[in-house]
Amino acid sequence: MLAVCSWPPQSVYNKMDAGEKSPLEVLLTCPVCRDIFTDPRQLPCGHSICMVCLNSLVQHSTEIPFRCPDCRCYFGKIVEVQKSYALASIVEDYRESKKAKAKQTQSVGCDCCPERNQPAVKTCLKCEVSLCKEHVRDHVELPAFTCHPLVSPLADLPDRKCPRHDDEVLRYYCSASRRYVCNVCDLETKRMNLATEASGVLARRLTDYMDQRFQLLEGKMNESKDSIKKLQDDVTNEKQKVKPQDSSLNSVTVVVLCLWFIVLYYACNFAVENQMLTDKVSMQQRRLHEIYSNIAEFLVEPERDSGDVVQEALEVPLTLDVDTASPFLRVSDDLQSAERVLGELDYPSLASRFEAPQVLSSQCFSSGTHLWLVEAHGHWEISVSYKSIRRKGEDDSAFGVNPQSWSLVRNHVGQLSAYHRKTSTNLSRTLKSNSIAVKVHFEKGTIAFSEMGANSFLTKLYEFQTELTEPVCLGLGLHSVYPPSRASIIRAIKS
The missing domain is CATH 1.10.287 (Helix Hairpins)
Structure with missing residues (x-):
């Protein structure tokens, strides 16, 4: 999932330099010497401790009774311990894997350095390059790189290329074919499944x-x-x-x-x-x-302009940000749906949370063409909004009443209207389905709302023409309680 967020550069560098322990390393740490277990022994209470640390504690506990350093349990004058063979095996495997990972990380050089003599500290999965401490600074500080995922240095990055599509990276694991596939392979598989299913129905x-x-x-x-x-x-x-007669x-x-x-x-x-x-x-x-x-x-909807190259569309993840959800909205566990509730939910009080019954998506985008499919029921509002929109006060934070958002609203009787800067435009059309497509063309500055009908045909409802100066997010507003309004994100496509 790619999310736009504001990172403190200095704290990120401090965390990278400090090398925080992983959860597994914390579990394999001796409570006495604070290092990985060496010859671990299991106490009667179930906790483990290094043999050297145990001897040291017993020698210094002549007057004070020996107790477990974790739970402070007392075992008497005689402590019965036994070697933890399973824990010792896990510790040995962890040491070997840590050495192999450290060796692999040291062998990865920075792709941006001319001589490649600087060791890399991070690998960008989107740029597909390994970066040293100096060159990774732009990925951490500049907003343009906020959607670029950074991981530990990878030496096998060329092996992660799709053998069928050279420009794509293997991102998903296909359980049917038991192999890793890229975005294009996944899209082709979905089309083939649709064709096979339709052919089977026709044949029957x-x-x-x-x-x-x-x-x-x-x-x-x-x-x-x-x-x-x-x-x-x-x-x-x-x-x-x-009697039969002769006849020809x-x-x-x-x-x-x-x-x-x-x-x-x-x-x-x-x-x-x-x-x-x-x-x-x-x-x-x-x-x-x-x-x-x-x-x-x-x-796959390519954009054709004079002199431009047609780019293929790819499906991208799009989820709801629970930290922006109003206390009157219940967000599903998969972060794909929201529903209006009567009473306030027990959400933490955050500055990013809306007072109005609204929620923003976690992902925001600052370039390209995006198509978002939403299925909505009841009295709803689907919006395209800057992430900088105000969150408190209904007069300023509601979608469509400020310069930071553009909305399509369906009221409780089914009437449609478009909102922006407190200006409402009533639409004469009525919806025949519950599927709404939102298309944002960042470079052209267009925001179009359409209805998706049978056979996936799109019927345009309204289009805004503006100049987009900040990253935009998908916004959902749900206003009726009986019956409860609800909306779900069906698909997000980028070209």
Whole structure:
């Protein structure tokens, strides 16, 4: 998850230089010498201690009874201890892994230094470069790099490239194929799954239709056989009663010819129906192709300007920031949904928290084109807002009443309106679905609200034209209690 936040540069450098202990290292630390366990021994109370530290404590506890340094439990004059083999094995593995990691970190050089003789302290996963202490300063201090994740130096960074897409990094683990994939591979897999599912549904429907037609045809053929048998029996009875006459065209020949005509009729009818089925299959395939094209245009929407290169769209994470949520909004555990409640929730009192029933997204963006899909119910407000918007006072902090936010509002009777700088514009359209698409083009300064209908078609509702000077976030406002208003983030796409 990429979040825009204000980092104190000096404290970050102090933390990097101090080398804080990891949670595992804290668990493997002796409570006496404050170092990794050496020959750990387990006390009767369950806590562990180094053998050297235990001997030292016992020698200095001739007058004062020996107690556990962790829980202060007294064991008597004789202390029974035993070696903790599992803990000793874990400590040994941790020492080896720490040495290997330190050796690997020392072998990673700074990619920005001309001679690459400076050891790297961090690796940027977005820039895909390793940086020394001097060159990582820009990533920590400048706001332009706030969305760049920094990790410990990685020596195998070239091996993390996707073999199919050279410009992408392996980010996700696919449980089906048991391998790591990039964003483009994940998007292609989703499209293939959609196509496979739609093809399966179409095949089942065509199979059921063909079975019904064949059953009908089989019933007609059985009726024809019964009629033929009955005619043959009638002819036999007539022959027994009347002496047959020599004729080039007797009654049996006439019956056989009629039966042949019946068979030819049903055969022609079946051929016509088969041709109609073939035409319907072709029509369904064309329709399916149009649906896939609309889905592809919705998921990947390139921006074409004169002289610009078309960039492919990628799905990015977008979650709600609980620290900005009003006490009257309940945010889900996955940080994707919010719901209006009647009473105030027990949230910590923070300066970043709204008094009005509103919440901002954790991620804010300062460049590119972004498409956010939101599903909302009830009396709601979907907004694009600067993160610097005021949080206290309903007159200044509400979405749409200030210069820092642009909103689309649906009231309790279903009427739509657009708000900005306390100016309301009523919209004549009424929503046919609950899916709203918000498109922000940072360079052009456009903020468009659209309705997503059937087959993923977007119908534009309103568009703001402005100059965006700060990073923008997605904002949700939920106003009705009965029934409770709620909204969910469905997808976020960046191009």
